[in-house]
Amino acid sequence: xxxxxxxxxxxxxxxxxxxxxxxxxxxxxxxxxxxxxxxxxxxxxxxxxxxxxxxxxxxxxxxxxxxxxxxxxxxxxxxxxxxxxxxxxxxxxxxxxxxxxxxxxxxxxxxxxxxxxxxxxxxxxxxxxxxxxxxxxxxxxxxxxxxxxxxxxxxxxxxxxxxxxxxxxxxxxxxxxxxxxxxxxxxxxxxxxxxxxxxxxxxxxxxxxxxxxxxxxxxxxxxxxxxxxxxxxxxxxxxxxxxxxxxxxxxxxxxxxxxxxxxxxxxxxxxxxxxxxxxxxxxxxxxxxxxxxxxxxxxxxxxxxxxxxxxxxxxxxxxxxxxxxxxxxxxxxxxxxxxxxxxxxxxxxxxxxxxxxxxxxxxxxxxxxxxxxxxxxxxxxxxxxxxxxxxxxxxxxxxxxxxxxxxxxxxxxxxxxxxxxxxxxxxxxxxxxxxxxxxxxxxxxx
Numbered sequence: 001x002x003x004x005x006x007x008x009x010x011x012x013x014x015x016x017x018x019x020x021x022x023x024x025x026x027x028x029x030x031x032x033x034x035x036x037x038x039x040x041x042x043x044x045x046x047x048x049x050x051x052x053x054x055x056x057x058x059x060x061x062x063x064x065x066x067x068x069x070x071x072x073x074x075x076x077x078x079x080x081x082x083x084x085x086x087x088x089x090x091x092x093x094x095x096x097x098x099x100x101x102x103x104x105x106x107x108x109x110x111x112x113x114x115x116x117x118x119x120x121x122x123x124x125x126x127x128x129x130x131x132x133x134x135x136x137x138x139x140x141x142x143x144x145x146x147x148x149x150x151x152x153x154x155x156x157x158x159x160x161x162x163x164x165x166x167x168x169x170x171x172x173x174x175x176x177x178x179x180x181x182x183x184x185x186x187x188x189x190x191x192x193x194x195x196x197x198x199x200x201x202x203x204x205x206x207x208x209x210x211x212x213x214x215x216x217x218x219x220x221x222x223x224x225x226x227x228x229x230x231x232x233x234x235x236x237x238x239x240x241x242x243x244x245x246x247x248x249x250x251x252x253x254x255x256x257x258x259x260x261x262x263x264x265x266x267x268x269x270x271x272x273x274x275x276x277x278x279x280x281x282x283x284x285x286x287x288x289x290x291x292x293x294x295x296x297x298x299x300x301x302x303x304x305x306x307x308x309x310x311x312x313x314x315x316x317x318x319x320x321x322x323x324x325x326x327x328x329x330x331x332x333x334x335x336x337x338x339x340x341x342x343x344x345x346x347x348x349x350x351x352x353x354x355x356x357x358x359x360x361x362x363x364x365x366x367x368x369x370x371x372x373x374x375x376x377x378x379x380x381x382x383x384x385x386x387x388x389x390x391x392x393x394x395x396x397x398x399x400x401x402x403x404x405x406x407x408x409x410x411x412x413x414x415x416x417x418x419x420x421x422x423x424x425x426x427x428x429x430x431x432x433x434x435x436x437x438x439x440x441x442x443x444x445x446x
Contacts, residue, residue: 028236033156033243036229037442040152041145043230050141057134064127068116076109087306108301108309114318120289125279132276136269142439143265149442150433152228157422159225160239162218164418169211172411176204196400203404246421247428253362256435260354263436270350274343277336284332290321354434361431368424375417382410 041047081104116123183200186192226235261267299312389406392398432438 027232027234028238029231030238030240031229032240033153034442036156036225036239037149037152039229039231040148043228044148046144046148047141050137050144054134054137054141057130057137061127061130061134064123064130067123067126070113070115072111072113074109074111077107079106081105103303103306106301106303108299110300111298113296115294116291117294117317118290118292120286120291122283122286122291125283125286129276129279129283132272132279136272136276139265139269139272143269146265146433146436146438149438150429153429154426155221155225155228156239157244157426159218159221159237160241160244161419161422162214162221163239164241164422165415166211166214166218168411168414168418169207169214172407173204173207173211176200176207176407180204199400199404203408244422244425246424247365250365250428250431253358256358256362256431257355259435259437260358261351263440264354265436267347267350267354267436270343270347274340274347277339277343280336280339281333284329284336287322287325287329287332290319293318293320357434358431361427361434365424365427365431368420368427371420372417372424375413375420378413379410379417382406382413386410 085103087103179200180197183192183197187194187197222235222237223233225237226233229237231237294315295318296315297313299309299314301307301309386406386409389398389402393400393403429438429441432441
């Protein structure tokens with residue numbers, strides 16, 4: 001029997017050690033809001049994608065500049081002639097009894113160089129347009145950076161609220177369990193009805209269920225935050241509540257509207273795209289103009305027993321004019337003008353949307369401040385209500401149901417205030433994002 005017991009204990013110990021090795025280690029990490037933002041920016045897949053787009057736009061600028069460089073081409077061929085060709089040289093000395101040459105192969109090589117001198121401005125306009133589009137791509141990246149900063153703040157707030165909820169519910173559960181013990185002693189001594197004991201036990205069970213939900217939400221919020229920051233998902237993140245500082249001062253709404261129209265990256269990006277489209281009109285009109293290029297070349301050829309050419313260097317000027325542009329260019333110009341009109345309309349719609357977004361964010365922030373004020377009063381009222389109800393219950397002037405309702409109301413007001421404070425921070429940062437200054441504020445954040 002003892003031998004079997006030792007084997008059983010040994011097997012359980014081995015199983016436990018294997019299980020410990022399989023379960024990944026969980027690291028607890030306390031993190032500030034500034035650290036979270038920096039990590040999310042450095043590990044953002046979206047920003048990495050934006051960097052690739054910026055690199056592509058920068059390469060397009062280089063490509064446009066490289067069109068100013070000369071085009072150089074080299075070609076050569078070796079030809080075998082299986083059938084003897086008929087050769088008749090139209091010269092004074094040809095055909096006077098030479099009998100003709102026997103040609104069975106030929107070789108030649110050609111090198112050409114062409115340097116554009118004048119293209120009607122197409123090279124200049126191409127470089128200008130590429131530069132505008134590069135600036136637009138950079139501003140798109142800055143806009144996405146602000147969105148990532150706000151998403152991080154929002155996730156940080158949700159993580160804080162989830163943790164605060166767990167702590168409050170856990171504290172309330174301890175109080176509820178103690179109440180169950182007290183009521184059980186009273187019921188055991190015949191001083192309390194069985195029904196009242198069942199009521200407090202039911203409330204304790206409900207709070208325990210609420211705690212399970214809260215812990216699950218906290219786990220999901222932590223996993224979401226860890227993935228956002230590029231950390232292992234098993235990392236247990238503890239947000240530094242001191243990082244969620246409410247705003248100390250807020251500007252007038254008109255100031256935020258003016259800031260948004262001046263600072264928003266999407267406004268700037270659209271303006272650069274409009275400039276690029278305007279350059280597109282000039283580039284389309286340039287098709288009506290001729291192009292001029294400086295050319296040079298070298299030719300070498302060898303036909304055995306017949307002809308050898310070396311040192312055949314040429315230099316000249318080439319002019320090209322596409323006559324079909326007289327009837328094909330107009331449609332290109334119309335398309336380019338239509339793109340400018342579309343962007344102009346988009347700018348007007350964006351300006352209207354910006355004013356609406358700023359107003360919505362501003363009102364949401366004001367509402368969050370009012371909620372904090374109301375919930376602070378509600379906590380005082382709920383605390384006093386519970387004190388009075390508890391006093392009445394102790395004097396048999398209130399029922400158990402009244403006491404439990406007062407306890408639930410007190411817990412709910414605490415949760416409401418905790419959430420409202422965190423939501424106010426998010427609302428303020430949303431206002432900064434709509435005004436286009438969230439990134440500036442983050443750079444000043446400690």
